Amino acid sequence: MSEVVTFEVFEQEVQDLLRRLHDDTYQPTPMICRALGCAPNSEAASIQSAMLRQIAALTPPMDTPSTAYSRRVYDVLHYRYVERLTLEETAELLGLSVRHLARIQRNAIHALSCALWERIVSLSDVLPGQVQTPCEEEEGWQQQVTHELQALVSAAPATRANVAEVIHDVLALGSALTGGRSLEIGYVQPGIVAAIHPAAMRQMLITAISRLAEVATDGRITLFARLEDGDVKVSLVAEVVEEHGLCESDFARAILLPEGTTAQLQMDGKRAFVWLRMPSEGRVSVLVVDDNPDMARLYQRATEGTRYRIVHVAKGQDAFPTIEQTDPELIVLDVMLPDVDGWRLLMHLHENPRTCHIPVIVCTVVQEERLALSLGAAVYLPKPVSAAQFVRALDQALART
Numbered sequence: 001m002s003e004v005v006t007f008e009v010f011e012q013e014v015q016d017l018l019r020r021l022h023d024d025t026y027q028p029t030p031m032i033c034r035a036l037g038c039a040p041n042s043e044a045a046s047i048q049s050a051m052l053r054q055i056a057a058l059t060p061p062m063d064t065p066s067t068a069y070s071r072r073v074y075d076v077l078h079y080r081y082v083e084r085l086t087l088e089e090t091a092e093l094l095g096l097s098v099r100h101l102a103r104i105q106r107n108a109i110h111a112l113s114c115a116l117w118e119r120i121v122s123l124s125d126v127l128p129g130q131v132q133t134p135c136e137e138e139e140g141w142q143q144q145v146t147h148e149l150q151a152l153v154s155a156a157p158a159t160r161a162n163v164a165e166v167i168h169d170v171l172a173l174g175s176a177l178t179g180g181r182s183l184e185i186g187y188v189q190p191g192i193v194a195a196i197h198p199a200a201m202r203q204m205l206i207t208a209i210s211r212l213a214e215v216a217t218d219g220r221i222t223l224f225a226r227l228e229d230g231d232v233k234v235s236l237v238a239e240v241v242e243e244h245g246l247c248e249s250d251f252a253r254a255i256l257l258p259e260g261t262t263a264q265l266q267m268d269g270k271r272a273f274v275w276l277r278m279p280s281e282g283r284v285s286v287l288v289v290d291d292n293p294d295m296a297r298l299y300q301r302a303t304e305g306t307r308y309r310i311v312h313v314a315k316g317q318d319a320f321p322t323i324e325q326t327d328p329e330l331i332v333l334d335v336m337l338p339d340v341d342g343w344r345l346l347m348h349l350h351e352n353p354r355t356c357h358i359p360v361i362v363c364t365v366v367q368e369e370r371l372a373l374s375l376g377a378a379v380y381l382p383k384p385v386s387a388a389q390f391v392r393a394l395d396q397a398l399a400r401t
Helices: 007-019 030-035 044-056 069-082 087-094 098-122 136-155 163-171 198-213 248-254 293-302 316-326 342-351 369-374 387-399
Strands: 182-188 216-228 231-240 262-268 271-279 284-289 308-313 330-333 360-364 379-382
Touching (some): 007 098, 044 069, 069 098, 087 316, 163 182, 163 198, 163 216, 163 231, 198 216, 316 342
Parallel strands (some): 284 330
């Protein structure tokens, strides 16, 4: 009888195929060939074409926001495995950190694997018992909770989660949630609001805390919450037993994640870190066009803990493609660029129907405030600039929208 194939094994096979998708000598497993609708021992070109079609099938509707989960999943798969960009190139194009992109890539591969897995279990020529499906009881429970959360969101679509209040509600559950372990607050940034329903955020926290409490050793879990890159980031930290048995993919999969949210587990010796990320209410995407990486880092540091999320490109020619991908609310432009005339770029931004509504802050060493304003800039900010001056300029430009 054929060897039983679990979803975990299948997902690893999908990942291996993606890694070697353009390797003409690679031959995937018969199960992968079957999932792609190819005969075993098919030529590499046929396998490649079938996988590219499967990725294309995940294309979201045109009006899907660039930050939506389905859009992120497709973009990452497309850029990494269709256009064959590096992790660093894709991260820069999408305005994400490499670490954040790596998390999304894992989620994207999981989503692709799920789509292929559904085809596998539905094929009539797969023998009973050859494919091991997930626990139906747990799957049914997750679907029920998901449906109830969707009903709450539909009934109150504009309801948002006050992060401090949700955390207070979860803390009130006490030892019933943590199994007698203490849940301590390290730091919660005041006034932050997550752009998800409070019930959804509570369920995310409850699941993450209860799973972590099962393997915590010293009876203490510490919680932090703050804004980072325009997202609400909730962190859980605990010391865990040596044979903890925690698996990052299983841990993240156990948490019911609303669209646009992510969960990550990372181990550092015996210490476990859980990071839950969700979009913040009022998050503002800022495209920075500046060839100086030190200035980009200054802008990143200046906006830490604020609603602003920096997306950086070093070349003027990348401005319009990045605008299409990230849909920024503000643009910060240095007119001294290595590849294009920054003044002409400013004119094009002001005249183009797609971008004319986006306020532009000209931040440059060139002392030409009148020229900048006459060509369409909303704010002129001379360099050198302090962190406080930069944030004030962002506030001023945003107020003009």
